[in-house]
Amino acid sequence: MFLLVYFNLPYRWRNLWITVASYVFYGWWQPWFVCLMMFTTVMDFIWGLVITRPGATRAQRKAAVVACVVTNLGFLGFFKYYMFAADTLNPAPGPGWRRAVPGAAGRAADRHLLLHVPFPDLHH
Numbered sequence: 001m002f003l004l005v006y007f008n009l010p011y012r013w014r015n016l017w018i019t020v021a022s023y024v025f026y027g028w029w030q031p032w033f034v035c036l037m038m039f040t041t042v043m044d045f046i047w048g049l050v051i052t053r054p055g056a057t058r059a060q061r062k063a064a065v066v067a068c069v070v071t072n073l074g075f076l077g078f079f080k081y082y083m084f085a086a087d088t089l090n091p092a093p094g095p096g097w098r099r100a101v102p103g104a105a106g107r108a109a110d111r112h113l114l115l116h117v118p119f120p121d122l123h124h
Contacts, residue, residue, distance in 0.1 A: 040075055044068060 002021055009017055019041065027034040047068035051061050 036075070036079070040072065043071060047071075 005021075006014055006017055023034055023037055026037060047064055050056065050064040051068075053060075056064075
């Protein structure tokens with residue numbers, strides 16, 4: 001479906017289609033990714049303006065490319081390894097335990113909290 005739409009669009013609309021489809025795809029999986037993607041999209045657009053700015057020196061362009069790559073890899077590394085660490089360090093507590101964050105059990109959005117501290121559930 002994606003490719004059918006892509007190849008039937010005029011060339012100038014294809015990048016917009018890829019961007020919108022990506023936002024929908026990743027937003028469907030994790031809605032908060034949309035905010036992250038919007039931020040990095042705007043950031044990359046600004047870096048692109050700096051890189052293609054008329055009158056920019058070779059050193060300025062090179063610095064902008066390096067800054068763009070470093071910031072993108074920084075975001076990628078942080079979110080990839082932070083999520084891995086959160087999944088690894090947040091095992092589900094056993095029966096009779098509750099999470100320190102009320103209502104946190106089973107919520108996908110809470111997995112970005114690096115450590116959940118389990119406490120005995122004394123109400124049983």
